[in-house]
Amino acid sequence: MKIFTIFFILIFLSGNEFLFAQDELNNQFQKAEKLFKEEKYFDAITEFKRVIFFDSENKYDYESYYKIALSYRAGNKLSEAIRYFSLAEQSAQTRDEILNAKFEIVKLNILRRTTSSALNLLDKIESEFPEKQNDVINWRGWAFIFKDDWESAANEFNKIDSLKWIADFCKNIENSKYSVRFAKIISYFLPGAGQFYSGNYLSGFLSLGWTGLWTYLTVNSFVEKRIFDSVMIGNFLWLRFYNGNIQNAEKFAIAENQKISNNALEYLQNNFKGKKP
Amino acid sequence: MKNYFVYAIIFSVIFFGKSFPQNSFHTQSNILIFADHLFCEKDFLRAIDEYLRIENKGDSTKLKLAFSYQKINNFDASSFQFLELKNTSVADIASLNFYKSSYLAENFVSLINNFENENFISEKYFSFISKLYLTARIKANHNIDKNFDFGAFEKSEQETVSVLVKRQLNPKYKSETMAGVLSTLIPGLGKIYTQNYGDGITSLIVTGLLTYLSVNNFDHNHQFKGWIFAGLSSYFYLGNIYGSVASAQIFNANYNRVTQEEIDKFIYENNYFLPKEADWNCK
Secondary structure (H helix, E strand, O other), X not given: OHHHHHHHHHHHHHHXXXXXXXXXXXXXXHHHHHHHHOOOHHHHHHHHHHHHHHOOOOOOHHHHHHHHHHHHHHOOOHHHHHHXXXXXXXXXXXXXXXXXXXXXXXXXXXXXXXXXXXXXXXXXXXXXXXXXXXXXXXXXXHHHHHOOOHHHXXXXXXXXXXXXXXXXXHHHHHHHOOOHHHHHHHHHHOOOHHHHHOOOHHHHHHHHHHHHHHHHHHHHHHHOOOHHHHHHHHHHHHHHHHXXXXXXXXXXXXXXXXXXXXXXXXXXXXXXXXXXX | OHHHHHHHHXXXXXXXXXXXXXXXXXXXXHHHHHHHHHHHOOOHHHHHHHHHOOOOOOHHHHHHHHHHHHHOOOHHHHHHHHHHOOOOOOXXXXXXXXXXXXXXXXXXXXXXXXXXXXXXXXXXXXXXXXXXXXXXXXXXXXXXXXXXXXXXXXXXXXXXXXXHHHHHHOOOOOOHHHHHHHHHHOOOHHHXXXXXXXHHHHHHHHHHHHHHHHHHHHHOOOHHHHHHHHHHHHHHHHHHHHHHHHHHHXXXXXXXXXXXXXXXXXXXXXXXXXXXXXXXXXX
């Protein structure tokens, strides 16, 4: 009888040991979670790594990898974050977990502007998870926004009724942008016109004035049959200012477009309430 | 009575069993295992934090701590940690890496002084450390003369070392003053002197042509164009002098850069004269 009692107690004890180990793992995980919530990301990563290392049953692998990735992302270590989201995906147990990890990888690729990777991954998600097509469209739209391709972004968002307003917003941005090619072409015909077009009036006047002066002197020398003078003025002065005018027109148009894109992104960051990278 | 004694033991085991494992992930042995795991994962920053939590560090742990510091480019800390391993079982490898840390930190004077004062030199790796010391002297251009002793280097290395020493001993610099003066006398000549041939010939032709046009326009009473060409030729002439001086500076800076890069390449390709790094039992 006594032997049986001891035997049962020992069984109870060994079971308890297992429970204690699980308790401890749970405590360790809670500790890591707490650090994560307190935004102490460096320490949170260490503690989550400890959880993974000692978690022989891989119970907390997915959450730990996922949180490590989020912590790296918070520290702007995007490549590391992608690595850990991939590990989270590998240790995921459910379709939702896999999808979450995949979308996080997409978002990071959008943020670091590796658009083709983001788009490729979205294509795969679309074929594997057809029920998530709306999310795929949303992220595809964002990928195009970060690629500065507002027209393609508008086309994507247009596919979903609830996102039509953002499609219109993207269309407006596209329309309000300056055409770099047009700015250059009009500067070929009238120096300074490209700068006027992009609103840089002083630069436009200067280009027009200098090119006009050197054109006059080049022609004047030619008329006076001082051909060599004409060639030299044309080459060293007129051509230099004429070329500069075209380059300026291009540069200003690009800079203005950049401002428009940045303002639009800032607006979306503050006012768009839906899912965004 | 006997029964009570057995139950007392069992319940005390349960009681202590409950309280002990709470921190078992943070016991000294588990911290060490976890630190080694981080070290193998190359997460050196976190490995350092964990190694520092270990109270009685063994030599191997101290060595890994020192390496971790070296890997995150904290060379002051790594040198200090390697030095702590003097007279231990890992002194040889620590000595090598003590010198490597000084080299990587570009503390060449400190490296040279330590070597010359025979401070922490492993006998086993004396030849390796000698090479590091000599390369540091070449890199820092410290006490190099034509009697520089190449003896420590292998025959295959001696030719490269000889070229590097010559580059440091007799640098083929271009004089900035000479370049400026030459371009003042004949536009473009300073640039040709600094081996910038294309720019030199262009300067000569453009300045000459513009000057000719200026004189010619004044001769034909075209005052406005005469002044325009005079302004242009002055601009090119002064620009050519300034450009020649700058060209000499760039030439010299490039010369130094190439020398330093050649030394870096030489020592990097030879793995800082270190034997192959241990794999630290990382899986």
